[in-house]
Amino acid sequence: MDLFDLTGKVAIVTGGNGGIGLGMAHGLAAAGAAVVLAGRDAAKAERALAELAAAGAAAAFVAADVTSAEACRTLVAETLARFGRLDILVNNAGTSIRKMPQDYTEAEWHHVLDTNLTSAFLCSQAAYPAMKSAGGGKMINIGSMMSLFGAPYATPYAASKGGIVQMTRALATAWAKDGIQVNAVLPGWIDTDLTRIARRQVEGLQERVETRTPAGRWGVPSDLAGVAVFLAGKASDFVTGTAIPIDGGFSIVT
Numbered sequence: 001m002d003l004f005d006l007t008g009k010v011a012i013v014t015g016g017n018g019g020i021g022l023g024m025a026h027g028l029a030a031a032g033a034a035v036v037l038a039g040r041d042a043a044k045a046e047r048a049l050a051e052l053a054a055a056g057a058a059a060a061f062v063a064a065d066v067t068s069a070e071a072c073r074t075l076v077a078e079t080l081a082r083f084g085r086l087d088i089l090v091n092n093a094g095t096s097i098r099k100m101p102q103d104y105t106e107a108e109w110h111h112v113l114d115t116n117l118t119s120a121f122l123c124s125q126a127a128y129p130a131m132k133s134a135g136g137g138k139m140i141n142i143g144s145m146m147s148l149f150g151a152p153y154a155t156p157y158a159a160s161k162g163g164i165v166q167m168t169r170a171l172a173t174a175w176a177k178d179g180i181q182v183n184a185v186l187p188g189w190i191d192t193d194l195t196r197i198a199r200r201q202v203e204g205l206q207e208r209v210e211t212r213t214p215a216g217r218w219g220v221p222s223d224l225a226g227v228a229v230f231l232a233g234k235a236s237d238f239v240t241g242t243a244i245p246i247d248g249g250f251s252i253v254t
């Protein structure tokens with residue numbers, strides 16, 4: 001038995017058409033899984049699919065705005081129609097709006113919470129029946145260093161990412177008896193579109209991260225591939241409800 005072999009498994013990665021999601025999709029595919037990328041930007045998805053195909057992966061794109069419950073149900077239905085099963089769900093889609101707390105509109109607050117937290121709940125709910133009837137499955141929710149720390153420019157983001165950790169624990173307790181493990185991954189600072197914008201908006205961020213991170217560098221999306229494989233495979237069958245920082249040590253220094 002290979003603890004890390006995902007041959008025959010099928011994964012959905014929301015926001016898998018770029019950044020961290022694509023890094024995780026590469027890991028899952030390299031371990032043998034077929035991967036469904038879900039997102040809104042079809043052109044970005046086409047590039048991601050070409051990358052995955054070049055690596056020999058079975059992959060597909062389903063256009064979905066995961067803030068919509070109906071879109072999440074359709075995403076799962078299309079995955080089942082195309083690949084016949086669903087074993088792994090990575091709730092990765094996310095966004096941020098950086099402002100001081102007093103400056104957010106109500107719509108901006110809801111946009112960040114809906115994209116980062118509600119979407120993960122809706123996709124998990126949509127995936128549950130297929131996993132339960134198959135006798136088990138794996139859900140991986142993407143938190144952040146903002147699941148642990150605060151920042152003046154990240155009130156809704158931090159609320160959503162703190163929520164991811166607590167939602168993960170609640171789902172893990174609810175669905176353990178169904179053979180479904182639910183865990184969170186807390187990436188440190190990773191070089192993606194999201195943080196390229198952050199580095200333009202937050203002065204000194206690039207250097208602060210390099211200085212604080214014991215590994216001495218920003219992460220790259222492929223740094224998240226290994227934990228995705230671990231949490232998606234048999235190796236983690238007795239691991240549930242936890243939140244694993246993948247951060248080059250960022251969260252353990254004072």
Ligand code: NDP
Pocket residue numbers: 014015016017018019020021038039040041042044064065066067092093094095115116142143144145186187188189190191192193194195
């Ligand atoms: P990117 O901006 O590169 O990726 C975000 C992805 O989310 C995009 O592929 C986007 O696809 C998708 N997305 C956003 N909104 C929606 C939506 N409504 N429906 C479907 N898909 C959506 O950023 P990252 O790769 O950095 O972020 C991925 C996750 O990792 C996020 O949850 C982020 O909060 C988290 N994270 C990132 C860190 C970092 O340092 N980069 C650190 C900690 C956590 P599309 O444009 O096609 O909709």
